[in-house]
Amino acid sequence: MAKMKLHVFPPSPNARMVQITANHLGSDVEICPLDLLNGAQGSAEFRALNPNGLMPVLEDGDFVLWESTAIMQYLASQEPERKLWPSAARPQADVSRWLAWRLAHWGPTCGIFTFENLVKGLTGGGEADPAAIAKGEESLAKYGKVLNDHLAGRSHLVGDDLTLADIAIGAWLTHHQAAKIPLGDFPEVRRWHESLEAREAWKQAAV
Ligand SMILES: N[C@@H](CCC(=O)N[C@@H](CS)C(=O)NCC(=O)O)C(=O)O
Incomplete structure (x- = not known):
């Protein structure tokens, strides 16, 4: 093929x-x-x-x-x-829930910091807009807490193994340092993200 x-x-x-x-x-x-x-x-x-x-x-x-x-x-x-995309109804719905959450909430939240603090600098787009950053902080306070609370005591977002949920949400933290995504209040998110970045699949996609 x-x-x-x-x-x-x-x-x-x-x-x-x-x-x-x-x-x-x-x-x-x-x-x-x-x-x-x-x-x-x-x-x-x-x-x-x-x-x-x-x-x-x-x-x-x-x-x-x-x-x-x-x-x-x-x-x-x-x-x-x-099993990245489980076939049984409930685990699949659970992964589906996080994929929808990534599209609706997490991606746009991380995207604000990535655009304002990283992309603008790389593309000559000027300084970060403080109003946009304030909106990002407000959104991160809300959704970062949801993610952090969910990850307490868990190795992965759904079940005990890696699924598309971890990949979709974790990938948006790749540039968290350069994009200045403030993760200080979210130790569970940092722990989980570090474990993802240590995986071969992540290292192979390093940029
Ligand atoms: N909903 C789309 C979004 C894809 C998207 O926004 N891609 C951006 C880069 S992150 C792009 O190709 N931008 C090109 C442009 O805006 O001209 C997806 O998940 O695939």
Whole structure:
């Protein structure tokens, strides 16, 4: 079978979620770097793959899939015995809950710090906006506590093993130092994230 192609801008958390998933599973994917900083997402060729002009995109033969969460689920479904995306109704719903929470709350919260404190500096976008940072802090106080409380006494978000929930939420903390995401009040989150970063799949996706 032909190798799948994964179009990614590797430093992005959305890219890291799918790359870490593929690394953990040992999926047969060719990484196709997409240079967002040079506008590659606007090319006619890339827009034909994803009309949203956003990465990541997976090509599996003639099947083209965009949206990082869907890509993670598709890859994990191909290796059910690895249990990243459990098939039983309740554990699957539990993972699904955290994936939805990542999309609705955690990603946007971490995204504020990442954009204001990191991306703006790299792209000549100017200084961080204090009003945006204040909004990020308010949101982090709320959702960081939810995550921290849940992780107390747990090694993983769902059950005893790694699932897509850990990957999706953990990947957004990759740049927490450079992005100045204030994790001081969340020791359980720091402990859990350090254990994720120590995994081979994370190290292989290091940027
Ligand atoms: N909901 C999408 C979001 C993807 C997304 O926002 N990708 C950004 C990088 S983090 C992108 O490609 N940006 C290019 C642009 O805005 O021009 C997903 O989860 O795949």
